[in-house]
Amino acid sequence: MPRLSRLAAPAILVAAALAALLAALAFGGAADRLPLADPGAAVRFGLPIATLVTDLGAALTIGTLALACFALTPERPEWGRALDIASAGALAWTVASCVAGFFTFLSVSNVRVTADAQFGQSLAFFLTGTGLGLAWLVSTLMAAAVTVLCFAVRGVTPVFVVALIAAGALVPLAQQGHAAGTADHTSAVLALGLHIEGAAVWLGGLFALVLLRPVIEKARLGPVLARYSSIALVAFVVVAVSGVASAQIRVGSWSELGSRYGLLVIAKTVALVVLGLFGVVHRRVLVARVQNRLEASKPTFWWFVTAELAFLGLASGIAAALARTETPVAQAAVTDTAALTPAQVLTDQRLPPELTPLRLLTAWSPDLVWLLACAFGVAAYLVGVARLRRRGESWALSRTILWCAGLVVLAYATSGAPEVYSRYLVSAHLSALVVVGLVVPLLLVPAAPWTLALLATAKRRDGSRGPREWFLMIVQSRGAAWLTFPPMGAILLAVSIWACVYTPLLRFTATTATGHFALVLGLLLCGWLFAQSVVGVDPVPVAAGPGLRTGFVALVAAAVLALGLVLASTRGLLLSDWYGAMGRQWGAPPVADQQTGGVVLLVVGLVACAGVAVSLAVARSRARSRSLEPADR
Structure with missing residues (x-):
């Protein structure tokens, strides 16, 4: 792989993500000055940037661990390098999560940073006494644990357990997204959780491949790319399905696609479609050529991978901005002053219509986890x-x-x-x-x-673990x-x-x-x-x-x-x-x-x-x- 493209790929990924984030924040109004309780520009811009770095660090960690468990060989140098990369990603994830959690506290509490005991008590109460603060605390602690475990374990099965812990660290944050402002809290949480998990495996795995290229033998590059391609295909399906479901829940209706939030969703959808085309070319053409040793050393192949990472960065930046943008469904919920029914008090949802023989066959409330x-x-x-x-x-x-x-x-x-x-x-x-x-x-x-x-x-013959193993x-x-x-x-x-x-x-x-x-x-x-x-x-x-x-x-x-x-x-x-x-x-x-x-x-x-x-x-x-x-x- 050319040294220039290997160094440019991470830089282009981060630059594209930051550019998309800032543009989406400006367009969606998520970083505009608040008329009453404004936390300041440092918080308004620092929180989404820290969240973006958190997402990228989590993606690098989870994607690298998934690649190690299903595509790499423990006896080869690539294995140790992959765990080092995962540990570095988890460290960045931990630090960025601390910053994002602190900025979140400043954003919701609207207090000034001071060195007195009252500020510390307020921060401690936020982290341990509120759902949002506890989610950031648990996620940060789990990311820190993953950082240490990536250095401590080397076996395939323990690494798989660490990968599960890393994936679980994203769950508390998924439960604190825009789900609370929707009519179907459970479906919104499931859709968001699946979306960020699938995106982490997809983006992180490709990022890890670029960083691992110098230590992967040319003869093994084709099989490793083919295995990643299979992982990425599953992740793409999960991201696409959960993204559509999440957008439907938060946008509410077709007419709201013209809103700021809806237009950002359309922009992210376009990026996803382009990434799907990248995946088709990657799987149908480039992987076969690499396996035949026709493209492994050519700069065009790795610049193609760099372009794919750039679009993944654009999608990540828009996603981070969407997390801070008010959804049309949440705005409609604020204007709905109707009294809550007992069913809404207990379940956060309206009571469904009477169960009839026809509804026994047609009633539908998709559970994305089990459907997928x-x-x-x-x-x-x-x-x-x-x-x-x-x-x-x-x-x-x-x-x-x-x-x-x-x-x-x-x-x-x-x-x-x-x-x-x-x-x-x-x-x-x-x-x-x-x-x-x-x-x-x-x-x-x-x-x-x-x-x-x-x-x-x-059957795998290179010491790695595939589905059969x-x-x-x-x-x-x-x-x-x-x-x-x-x-x-x-x-x-x-x-x-x-x-x-x-x-x-x-x-x-x-x-x-x-x-x-x-x-x-x-x-x-x-x-x-x-x-x-x-x-x-x-x-x-x-x-x-x-x-x-x-x-x-x-x-x-x-x-x-x-x-x-x-x-x-x-x-x-x-x-x-x-x-x-x-x-x-x-x-x-x-x-x-x-x-x-x-x-x-x-x-x-x-x-x-x-x-x-x-x-x-x-x-x-x-x-x-x-x-x-x-x-x-």
């Missing part, structure tokens, strides 16, 4: 099947149908009517519980996804052996179903977005382990016999039956201060709705368990028939 997970799951499975077909190997169509059906049901349970009404109706919450914990795993597990992944993904590490780990021990899945699922209803977990999972996500993830895992023990096709260290499998099904069926009967017959309302205080005037009374939920839980659970029991009996009968056939057949 389902979309990527379907795409990855179909790509794996296509690879097997190209090699002349067969894969049962029924497995593909089961996998797609399971992910469609999961998407419906997390973004359809059960998601829309789960915070207002006990029956909807219980329906989501049994569908995610029982129905979805019983559809997904027989599709043998682990076996397909191991057959369809290529990560899959093998998970399957062959002690934790997996313990969790897949046959009785474990049935016991965990039976206990979890009861615990999610008759313990404090119910309040956490029903009233908070974090709790609801944990509910879906936990039940999906427990249900997967149960389904693996009774209908699993993927190999496990210990497999249960036919009799034990029937016993596991009976155990789960008994737990579901008992819980359904209790809920269908009880007259006491679960979470009466939540489900009974929504001010809902339509539908059945809360207690009757809870009883309906018990019936739904009972029927769906027993039908699913009965179907599994019948399939086990049929399989056992066929096995006996084959064992009785003549030996020559």
Whole structure:
């Protein structure tokens, strides 16, 4: 790589980001002098600049760690250099985050900087007693921890854990964006969180490639670029989808695209489209030429990468300015003086319309995390099947149908009517519980996804870890052996179903977005382990016999039956201060709705368990028939 382009790339990235930030601040009015409580020009301009540096440092850290975990080899010089780069990015992230947090305090409190005790007490209260200050404090401390850990760890698995910590450090800040000023707080937070995580992986990975080029051997540059290209493709999809969702939530309507905020969104969208074209050329043309050693040493290739970094800088600068620009939705919320309903007081959202058979199919509240997970799951499975077909190997169509059906049901349970009404109706919450914990795993597990992944993904021979190596590490780990021990899945699922209803977990999972996500993830895992023990096709260290499998099904069926009967017959309302205080005037009374939920839980659970029991009996009968056939057949 030419030395000039290697040195120019970081400078051009930062210069483009700062230029775009200042231009967007001037256009959007985010740095204009406030008429009443103005914090001063130093704060008005210093806060967005410090936020931009924070974003760039976080991106360099997360992107470099992701590249190391999925593209680099620990035994080569590139590995140590990558961790040094990640540590430097985390250090810049930490320092900039401290400055941004301090400027945020000055901006919201409108106090002058003094050396007296009262100023220190006010700052301490802001950092520990307010949500915004606590978010900056937690994010800064996590970034500082990542700085130290990048020096302390060298193994691939520990580095992956550090990457997860670094990604988690962005979550508190995502929860403090413009989400509070929108009608759908949860969707806004999810969209913003996914957007900044995807952008960090995309920008940081490309930035790290430029810095790592001197220590990557020419023969290995092509494979490393191809691996980054795959990572960047996933990140681009996440950024594009979450960006559209975030803009829709914050802009509100098409007519508001002409506002200052809307025009900045359009400018960022144009930059994203151009970056998509860069990605197409990068993936379709340049990576292949580098692998053939046609472009690796030519200045044009690396100047192309520098141009891509420049557009990423423009998008980052506009994004930092948008975070400080008033959204049309927030402005509309200020002018709305209507009295809050009980549902809005409890959930920050208006009560949805009455649940009818039609709305049971059409009600929609997209959860981007699970929607993207389902979309990527379907795409990855179909790509794996296509690879097997190209090699002349067969894969049962029924497995593909089961996998797609399971992910469609999961998407419906997390973004359809059960998601829309789960915070207002006990029956909807219980329906989501049994569908995610029982129905979805019983559809997904027989599709043998682990076996397909191991057959369809290529084996790495340079010491790095690709998808196949990560899959093998998970399957062959002690934790997996313990969790897949046959009785474990049935016991965990039976206990979890009861615990999610008759313990404090119910309040956490029903009233908070974090709790609801944990509910879906936990039940999906427990249900997967149960389904693996009774209908699993993927190999496990210990497999249960036919009799034990029937016993596991009976155990789960008994737990579901008992819980359904209790809920269908009880007259006491679960979470009466939540489900009974929504001010809902339509539908059945809360207690009757809870009883309906018990019936739904009972029927769906027993039908699913009965179907599994019948399939086990049929399989056992066929096995006996084959064992009785003549030996020559």
